[in-house]
Amino acid sequence: MSTVEYTETESGHRQLPIGWEHFHHEADMGIRGWGPYLASAFEQAALAMTAVICDLQDVRLATTIRIECDGQDDEFLLVNWIDALVYEMATRSMLFGRFRVSISDGHLVAEVSGEPIDVARHQPAVEIKGATLTNLRVYQDAHGHQVAQCIVDV
Amino acid sequence: MDASRLVRKNEWEWHIAPERGMHVPGVLYADQALVEAMDDKVFEQITNVARLPGIVKASFAMPDAHWGYGFPIGGVATFDPDAGGVVSAGGVGFDISCGVRTLLTNLTVGDVEAYKTDLADVLFASIPAGLGSRGDIHLSDDQMNEMLAGGADWAVRCGWGEKVDLERIEEHGMSAGAVPGFISEHARKRQRSEMGTLGSGNHYLEVQKVVEIFDPTRAAAMGLKLDHVVVSIHCGSRGLGHQIGSEFLKRMALAAADHGINLPDRELACAPLDSSLGREYLGAMRAAINCALANRQIITHLAREAFGRVFPNASLNLLYDVSHNTCKEEFHEIGGLRKRLFVHRKGATRAFGPGHPELPDPLCQTGQPVLIGGSMGTESHILAGTEKSESLAFSSACHGAGRAMSRRQATRRWKGRKLVDELAERGIIIRSPSLRGVAEEAPGAYKNVGAVVDAAHGAGLARKIARLEPMICIKG
Numbered sequence: 001m002s003t004v005e006y007t008e009t010e011s012g013h014r015q016l017p018i019g020w021e022h023f024h025h026e027a028d029m030g031i032r033g034w035g036p037y038l039a040s041a042f043e044q045a046a047l048a049m050t051a052v053i054c055d056l057q058d059v060r061l062a063t064t065i066r067i068e069c070d071g072q073d074d075e076f077l078l079v080n081w082i083d084a085l086v087y088e089m090a091t092r093s094m095l096f097g098r099f100r101v102s103i104s105d106g107h108l109v110a111e112v113s114g115e116p117i118d119v120a121r122h123q124p125a126v127e128i129k130g131a132t133l134t135n136l137r138v139y140q141d142a143h144g145h146q147v148a149q150c151i152v153d154v
Numbered sequence: 155m156d157a158s159r160l161v162r163k164n165e166w167e168w169h170i171a172p173e174r175g176m177h178v179p180g181v182l183y184a185d186q187a188l189v190e191a192m193d194d195k196v197f198e199q200i201t202n203v204a205r206l207p208g209i210v211k212a213s214f215a216m217p218d219a220h221w222g223y224g225f226p227i228g229g230v231a232t233f234d235p236d237a238g239g240v241v242s243a244g245g246v247g248f249d250i251s252c253g254v255r256t257l258l259t260n261l262t263v264g265d266v267e268a269y270k271t272d273l274a275d276v277l278f279a280s281i282p283a284g285l286g287s288r289g290d291i292h293l294s295d296d297q298m299n300e301m302l303a304g305g306a307d308w309a310v311r312c313g314w315g316e317k318v319d320l321e322r323i324e325e326h327g328m329s330a331g332a333v334p335g336f337i338s339e340h341a342r343k344r345q346r347s348e349m350g351t352l353g354s355g356n357h358y359l360e361v362q363k364v365v366e367i368f369d370p371t372r373a374a375a376m377g378l379k380l381d382h383v384v385v386s387i388h389c390g391s392r393g394l395g396h397q398i399g400s401e402f403l404k405r406m407a408l409a410a411a412d413h414g415i416n417l418p419d420r421e422l423a424c425a426p427l428d429s430s431l432g433r434e435y436l437g438a439m440r441a442a443i444n445c446a447l448a449n450r451q452i453i454t455h456l457a458r459e460a461f462g463r464v465f466p467n468a469s470l471n472l473l474y475d476v477s478h479n480t481c482k483e484e485f486h487e488i489g490g491l492r493k494r495l496f497v498h499r500k501g502a503t504r505a506f507g508p509g510h511p512e513l514p515d516p517l518c519q520t521g522q523p524v525l526i527g528g529s530m531g532t533e534s535h536i537l538a539g540t541e542k543s544e545s546l547a548f549s550s551a552c553h554g555a556g557r558a559m560s561r562r563q564a565t566r567r568w569k570g571r572k573l574v575d576e577l578a579e580r581g582i583i584i585r586s587p588s589l590r591g592v593a594e595e596a597p598g599a600y601k602n603v604g605a606v607v608d609a610a611h612g613a614g615l616a617r618k619i620a621r622l623e624p625m626i627c628i629k630g
Contacts, residue, residue, distance in 0.1 A: 026193055026221040027557050072408060083400050090344050090393050093286045117286035124285035125590040127354040129248040130400035133407055133420040134223045153248045154355050
C-alpha cells in the first residue's frame with residue numbers, strides 16, 4: 001500500500017492553479033490545499049478539512065468570525081491554523097465553508113464563514129480531533145504552486 | 155509488510171533485530187497473514203519507537219497493529235525514568251484513554267428481541283451521539299476540576315452509578331497524579347458541554363448477545379452466559395483529551411532538541427519523564443484519563459436509565475472498563491528486579507493476568523477482562539489476561555480490528571441507508587445521526603477481528619473467553 005502519493009482527488013487536479021484534495025491514511029484522512037500563495041494554500045487546506053466532515057456545498061455562509069494564530073515556521077502555522085478551526089467548530093458547534101486568509105511574518109489572520117451544525121442537513125460523518133504532524137509539509141510543487149498538507153485525526 | 159524482513163521466533167512472534175540507533179529489538183505478535191497485510195509504515199514506526207531514549211526490552215506491536223502517528227496503533231513501549239526514559243504525547247494519541255466498557259445484563263436475547271426497536275429508540279434518544287451533540291451536563295469551573303481529579307469516582311459521587319462499579323475500572327476509576335491545573339482553558343471550554351456524549355467516528359454503544367463461549371469456567375466466573383445480553387460502550391476523553399493531545403504534541407515536538415532528543419519522526423514528540431514538560435504532560439494526561447473514565451461512567455448511567463424505561467427490572471453490572479490510549483506508571487520485572495516503569499499503550503489494552511493485586515474477586519482468578527470491539531455488523535470478543543502476558547509485552551494485548559480501507563474508499567463502496575437496511579435484515583438495528591458516518595464505518599471497511607483475536611490467544615497475550623454479536627448499535 002502506498003502512502004502519501006496515493007491521492008483521492010475530490011475537486012480537481014493538481015494542474016489546476018488552485019484546489020484541494022484528500023490523500024490516503026490507513027485510519028484517518030490527509031488534507032492538501034494548493035494555490036498561488038501560501039495564504040491560498042491554507043484556505044484550500046481548510047476547505048479540504050471541512051470536506052472530511054460533510055459536503056462543502058451544504059454549508060451556508062451565514063456568520064463570519066475572525067481567527068488569528070502564529071507558528072514557529074510555516075508547517076507549525078498550518079497545524080495551528082487547522083487546530084484553531086477545530087477548536088472554533090467544537091466550541092461554537094459550527095461548520096465553516098469559506099476561508100479568507102492573510103499571512104505575514106508567521107502571523108495568520110482569517111475571516112471564516114459558516115453556520116451552526118444542522119445534523120439532519122449536514123450529515124456530519126466524523127468529528128476532527130486535531131491536526132497531526134504526520135505528512136505535515138508546506139512546500140512549492142513542480143507546478144510552482146504553494147502546497148499545504150497534513151493528516152487530521154478523526 | 156514484507157515478512158522476510160522479520161525473524162520468526164514461533165508461529166505468533168516476529169522480531170526485528172536492532173539496527174541503526176535502535177536501543178531494543180522490535181517484537182510483533184501476529185500470524186503470517188496479519189503480518190503480510192500490515193502496511194510497511196508499521197515496520198518503520200516500530201523501529202522508530204525503538205530509537206527513543208530509555209526504552210526497555212522491546213518496541214512491541216500487537217496483532218491489530220496498523221499505521222498510526224509516530225507510534226503504530228497497536229504499539230506498546232515502556233520507558234525507564236532512571237535511564238533517561240521519555241513520555242510521548244504522540245505515543246498516547248489524541249483521544250486519551252479512549253476505551254471500552256462492557257456491562258452484564260440479566261436479560262436474555264429473547265427478552266430484548268421482543269422490545270428491540272423500542273430499546274434502540276430509547277437509547278438513541280438518551281445518549282448524545284455524533285458531531286455537535288451536547289449533553290445535559292454543564293460543568294462549572296469547580297466541578298470541572300473535581301471531575302479532572304476524580305474521574306469515575308467523581309461521577310459516582312455525583313450519582314451517576316454505583317460505588318461497586320469502581321473496582322471494575324482500571325485504577326479503581328481514578329487516575330492518581332492527575333493535575334487539573336495543567337489542563338488549558340481551551341481544553342476546558344471544549345469539554346464544558348461534552349460530558350456524557352459518545353462522540354463520532356468509530357465510537358458506539360452496542361447491545362450485544364453472547365453467541366459463543368470458549369472458556370466455560372472463566373466465562374461463568376465473569377458472569378458471561380450464552381444467549382444473554384451485554385452492553386458495550388466505546389468512547390474516550392472527548393474534546394478535552396483531543397485538545398490536550400494537540401497542545402502537548404506541538405510543545406514536545408518543538409522542545410525535543412532542547413531536551414537533546416533527536417526525533418526520527420516529529421510525531422514521536424516526547425519529553426524526558428524527568429523534565430518539567432514531561433511532568434506537566436503526565437499530570438494533564440492523567441486528568442484527561444479521568445475525563446474519559448467519568449464520561450464512560452455517565453454514559454453507563456444514561457444506558458441504565460434507558461434500559462430501565464423498557465425493562466423495569468433490568469440490571470446492568472459493570473464487567474470491566476479498559477483504556478486504549480494511555481501511558482501508565484506500573485511495576486514490572488526487568489532482569490529479575492522489580493522496576494517502576496512507564497508503559498505507553500497506543501491502541502492497545504492492559505491485560506493483567508490472574509493474581510494481579512489490582513484485580514478484584516473473581517477477576518483475580520480469571521485474569522483481567524480484555525474487551526475487543528469489532529465493527530458494527532460483525533462481532534466483538536471478550537478475552538482475559540494470562541499468566542504469560544506480563545513476560546510477553548508488559549501485560550498488554552490488542553484492542554480491536556483496525557481499518558482495512560480508508561474512510562473515503564468506504565463511502566465510495568457503501569451507502570449508509572443501504573447498509574442500515576441490510577443490517578436490519580440481519581436483525582441488527584443501527585441508530586446514527588449521520589448516514590455518511592455509517593458508510594465510513596461499514597463492517598467491510600474493517601479487518602477480520604477474529605484473526606486478530608486468534609493471534610492474541612495463540613501468542614498468549616490474552617485468552618479467548620467469549621464472542622459477542624451486535625443486536626443494536628448506537629453510532630456516533
